[in-house]
Amino acid sequence: MRLLLSVLAALLVTGPAWAGDLAVSLKTPSGAPVTDAVIVVETPGGPPPGPIRFPGPYRMAQKDMQFTPFVLLIPVGAEVAFPNLDPILHHVYSFSPAKTFELKLYGRDETRRVRFDKPGIISVGCNIHDDMTAFIRVVDTPYAAKTDALGQAVVTGLPAGPVTVRIWHPYLKAGRNEVVRQATLPATGVVALGLVADLRATPMKHGGY
Numbered sequence: 001m002r003l004l005l006s007v008l009a010a011l012l013v014t015g016p017a018w019a020g021d022l023a024v025s026l027k028t029p030s031g032a033p034v035t036d037a038v039i040v041v042e043t044p045g046g047p048p049p050g051p052i053r054f055p056g057p058y059r060m061a062q063k064d065m066q067f068t069p070f071v072l073l074i075p076v077g078a079e080v081a082f083p084n085l086d087p088i089l090h091h092v093y094s095f096s097p098a099k100t101f102e103l104k105l106y107g108r109d110e111t112r113r114v115r116f117d118k119p120g121i122i123s124v125g126c127n128i129h130d131d132m133t134a135f136i137r138v139v140d141t142p143y144a145a146k147t148d149a150l151g152q153a154v155v156t157g158l159p160a161g162p163v164t165v166r167i168w169h170p171y172l173k174a175g176r177n178e179v180v181r182q183a184t185l186p187a188t189g190v191v192a193l194g195l196v197a198d199l200r201a202t203p204m205k206h207g208g209y
């Protein structure tokens with residue numbers, strides 16, 4: 001009995017047994033997976049204290065006259081590397097209020113770095129090549145994830161109870177490019193949320209949507 005009590009106490013202290021996961025699956029109306037969508041989950045208690053980490057690297061390369069990745073998810077305060085992997089010069093910039101910056105012409109295998117100190121959405125372009133475009137999503141919560149090539153994302157470690165799920169994609173056909181859903185997390189386990197996301201027509205260069 002003493003052993004059982006100490007196991008229960010350990011579970012209470014360590015916490016994971018009281019946290020749930022939200023698995024989001026995002027598809028277009030024709031059934032294609034939607035990659036590069038950012039899922040942000042809001043909880044009544046707000047984000048937990050402590051450092052925020054996402055799978056890295058915090059890096060946006062210029063390769064084959066495109067930015068890669070098309071959407072980068074980072075925590076506030078993170079520094080992003082912008083390596084140029086092309087044999088030509090690029091000139092990377094943003095006019096977005098959350099971070100205005102300019103990385104003047106630089107060439108192959110050179111890297112510049114920018115720190116993003118405010119949450120928000122940063123639209124990135126190249127001064128030389130107008131069709132190069134990308135987005136950096138800076139968040140101040142660990143409750144966020146980006147959909148992968150299968151259109152799936154999992155937000156882990158959520159407290160039980162009601163949550164607000166914000167689904168954002170640069171080309172989502174919705175106000176502010178975002179749809180909002182409510183969900184309720186159980187004390188343990190996974191809640192699956194499947195959504196159809198209609199995207200605006202864009203050049204084929206970004207994965208076909």
Ligand SMILES: [Cu+2]
Nearest residue numbers: 090126128129
């Ligand atoms: Cu360029």
